[in-house]
Amino acid sequence: xxKKRISESTIHRLSLYLRALSVLEKESHETVSSKELAKREKxxxxxxxxxxxxxxxxxxxxxxxxxxxxxxxxxxILGIDRLWKVALFGVxxxxxxLVSYKEFSRQGFQIIKLxxxxxxxxxxxxKGIIISDIKDMEKELxxxxxxxxxxxxxxxxxxYIVDDVVKAGIKAILNFAPxxxxxPQDVYLRNENMSMELEYLSFxxxxxxxxxxxxx
Amino acid sequence: xxKKRISESTIHRLSLYLRALSVLEKESHETVSSKELAKREKxxxxxxxxxxxxxxxxxxxxxxxxxxxxxxxxxxILGIDRLWKVALFGVxxxxxxLVSYKEFSRQGFQIIKLxxxxxxxxxxxxKGIIISDIKDMEKELxxxxxxxxxxxxxxxxxxYIVDDVVKAGIKAILNFAPxxxxxPQDVYLRNENMSMELEYLSFxxxxxxxxxxxxx
DNA sequence: CGTCTCATGTGAAAAGGTTCACAAAAAAAT
DNA sequence: ATTTTTTTGTGAACCTTTTCACATGAGACG
Numbered sequence: 215x216x217k218k219r220i221s222e223s224t225i226h227r228l229s230l231y232l233r234a235l236s237v238l239e240k241e242s243h244e245t246v247s248s249k250e251l252a253k254r255e256k257x258x259x260x261x262x263x264x265x266x267x268x269x270x271x272x273x274x275x276x277x278x279x280x281x282x283x284x285x286x287x288x289x290x291i292l293g294i295d296r297l298w299k300v301a302l303f304g305v306x307x308x309x310x311x312l313v314s315y316k317e318f319s320r321q322g323f324q325i326i327k328l329x330x331x332x333x334x335x336x337x338x339x340x341k342g343i344i345i346s347d348i349k350d351m352e353k354e355l356x357x358x359x360x361x362x363x364x365x366x367x368x369x370x371x372x373x374y375i376v377d378d379v380v381k382a383g384i385k386a387i388l389n390f391a392p393x394x395x396x397x398p399q400d401v402y403l404r405n406e407n408m409s410m411e412l413e414y415l416s417f418x419x420x421x422x423x424x425x426x427x428x429x430x
Numbered sequence: 431x432x433k434k435r436i437s438e439s440t441i442h443r444l445s446l447y448l449r450a451l452s453v454l455e456k457e458s459h460e461t462v463s464s465k466e467l468a469k470r471e472k473x474x475x476x477x478x479x480x481x482x483x484x485x486x487x488x489x490x491x492x493x494x495x496x497x498x499x500x501x502x503x504x505x506x507i508l509g510i511d512r513l514w515k516v517a518l519f520g521v522x523x524x525x526x527x528l529v530s531y532k533e534f535s536r537q538g539f540q541i542i543k544l545x546x547x548x549x550x551x552x553x554x555x556x557k558g559i560i561i562s563d564i565k566d567m568e569k570e571l572x573x574x575x576x577x578x579x580x581x582x583x584x585x586x587x588x589x590y591i592v593d594d595v596v597k598a599g600i601k602a603i604l605n606f607a608p609x610x611x612x613x614p615q616d617v618y619l620r621n622e623n624m625s626m627e628l629e630y631l632s633f634x635x636x637x638x639x640x641x642x643x644x645x646x
Numbered sequence: 647c648g649t650c651t652c653a654t655g656t657g658a659a660a661a662g663g664t665t666c667a668c669a670a671a672a673a674a675a676t
Numbered sequence: 677a678t679t680t681t682t683t684t685g686t687g688a689a690c691c692t693t694t695t696c697a698c699a700t701g702a703g704a705c706g
Contacts, residue, residue: 219640221663225633229626233608247683255610259683260665267685275684276672292629293636300628311527317608317625323632362631386631392449392533394471402634402641404627409533410445411620412516413508415578415602416539417441418618420509424435425618437693463653475653476695483655491654492702 224265228288230255231262235285247278294322301327301360301384303375304367305335305345308390312366313341327358331371348375352382362386369393440481444504446471447478451501463494510538517543517576517600519591520583521551521561524606528582529557543574547587564591568598578602585609 234254238246248262266272266279269291273279289295300318302309302325312318313325328340331348338345346354355363363379365372365387372391379387386402389395397403417423450470454462464475464482482488482495485507489495505511516534518525518541528534529541544556547564554561562570571579579595581588581603588607595603602618605611613619633639 219642220637222630222642223663225630226626228633229623229629230610234610249683258665260667263683263685264664271685273684274672275670276674276682278683291633293632294629298628298632307527307530311523312624314523315624318628321625321629323625323628361635362628364628386635388627388631394446394450399641402631402639404631406624406627407445408528408531408622409537409539410442411604411622412514412534412539412578412580413445413510413537414438414441415604415618415620416509416514417444417507419577419602421436423618425615426435426438439693465653474695476697477693479653479655480694487655489654490702491700492652492704494653 218268220268224268225292227255227257227261227265228292230257231265232285232288232292235281235288238281239285243281245274245278246281246284248273251279296322298323298362299327299358299360300325300362300364301329301351301355301358302364302366303329303348303351303379304365305330305340306366306368309364309366310340312364312390313343323362325364327354327360329354348378351378355379355382355384360384362388365389365391365395367391434484436484440484441508443471443473443477443481444508446473447481448501448504448508451497451504454497455501459497461490461494462497462500464489467495512538514539514578515543515574515576516541516578516580517545517567517571517574518580518582519545519564519567519595520581521546521548521556522582522584525580525582526556528580528606529559539578541580543570543576545570564594567594571595571598571600576600578604581605581607581611583607 231251234251235246237254248259252259252262270287272284272287286295300323302312305313305328313328318325326343328343328345329348329351330336330345335345336347361384363384363386365375367375369391372389372393373395376387376395376397380397380401385400387395387397387404389403389405392407392409395403447467450467451462453470464478468475468478486503488500488503502511516539518528521529521544529544534541542559544559544561545564545567546552546561551561552563577600579600579602581591583591585607588605588609589611592603592605592611592613596613596617601616603613603620605619605621608623608625611619
């Protein structure tokens with residue numbers, strides 16, 4: 215059995231399925247068809263089935279997929295059937311918002327450490343977490359057994375912070391700074407560029423860009 | 431000449447080129463090769479040339495692309511060689527952060543209207559903008575000539591807000607609520623799902639997912 | 647001025663991702 | 677019990693995107 219590479223798009227869609235399944239569960243649906251699941255996330259039934267088929271056979275022909283079970287399975291595939299310890303760097307604008315961003319905790323991502331280099335912030339309590347000096351990160355990251363770092367510092371200093379984060383042994387980084395960060399091959403880095411989508415909207419508006427929308 | 435559909439990925443990469451070009455300009459580079467531009471955003475030279483070729487011939491063989499000029503051209507293609515008037519719905523956690531998010535204003539997106547339904551917030555001044563009652567949106571959106579709406583309200587009410595935003599004539603929406611919003615065909619909708627990338631990191635960590643060049 | 651080097655622009659090939667279409671299996675109906 | 681209906685799972689076909697490879701043009705240099 216060859217381990218085929220799963221595409222980025224498939225993973226992202228798993229997140230969508232999970233979200234839809236949570237709603238379906240709340241609405242007390244026992245099962246759901248690929249058709250219904252697709253409709254709820256503006257995708258095609260074939261896409262749903264194909265995505266799921268990469269990981270196994272979760273459905274019953276003629277009936278559909280068991281909602282609760284599939285939800286658990288996808289959570290397990292995504293690795294969010296557990297808690298992740300997250301540290302956040304830069305308690306500014308975006309950083310503060312992320313600390314109380316419910317969707318993170320709902321998916322099992324716990325921000326339990328805050329770092330900043332501003333002396334006025336260090337030592338103060340932000341939503342129940344004492345802000346640490348960024349200089350102490352190595353020790354503190356290890357003590358708290360942090361597994362994921364979220365970077366919300368200005369672009370000008372982001373690379374320095376990331377270099378230190380990598381040195382401290384972190385293998386997964388989510389970057390909000392608008393800069394292309396360099397990390398070693400074995401470190402997973404993802405970028406969140408919020409103005410990109412606005413730029414896409416701008417492009418679409420001025421160019422009357424035809425919308426690609428899966429027909430259902 | 432047939433107007434070929436430009437892919438979403440190409441548009442997103444234009445944003446990256448623009449970012450790199452700004453840095454190059456600051457570093458006083460007159461020209462830049464596709465190779466260098468690619469390196470700065472972890473892409474391939476062929477990709478850069480192909481992307482740009484969809485919109486014209488901006489380079490000089492043997493020399494590369496003129497930095498300042500290409501920057502202007504891309505800004506024009508993306509439609510951000512002008513200012514966009516943006517309204518933000520939901521002055522909570524994420525909403526407040528977005529109001530002072532520098533990257534938006536840097537790209538020409540001006541958040542000039544804030545809406546909320548919380549009576550305690552309505553009428554108060556947030557970073558120089560008076561928060562309006564969401565009930566008055568239609569009149570206020572038209573008076574302020576808003577072109578883009580950013581949704582940062584809870585998922586439970588997002589669809590209602592969006593329905594009203596659409597009724598008020600807005601044709602471009604950036605949604606931060608973790609829900610699949612329904613809009614008419616002629617309205618551009620983009621979603622910003624911040625926990626999706628964390629979920630991807632989680633997946634990568636538990637599955638030792640082989641890294642490919644990030645698509646965006 | 648001719649040659650050499652560099653780097654673009656672009657068809658063609660390759661790779662990757664999505665949709666189709668249908669056999670197979672289960673449930674529902676008769 | 678048999679037929680009909682529903683819906684999955686999946687190879688194959690199709691479509692899109694990326695990468696290759698090279699002709700072409702511009703500047704550099706002796």
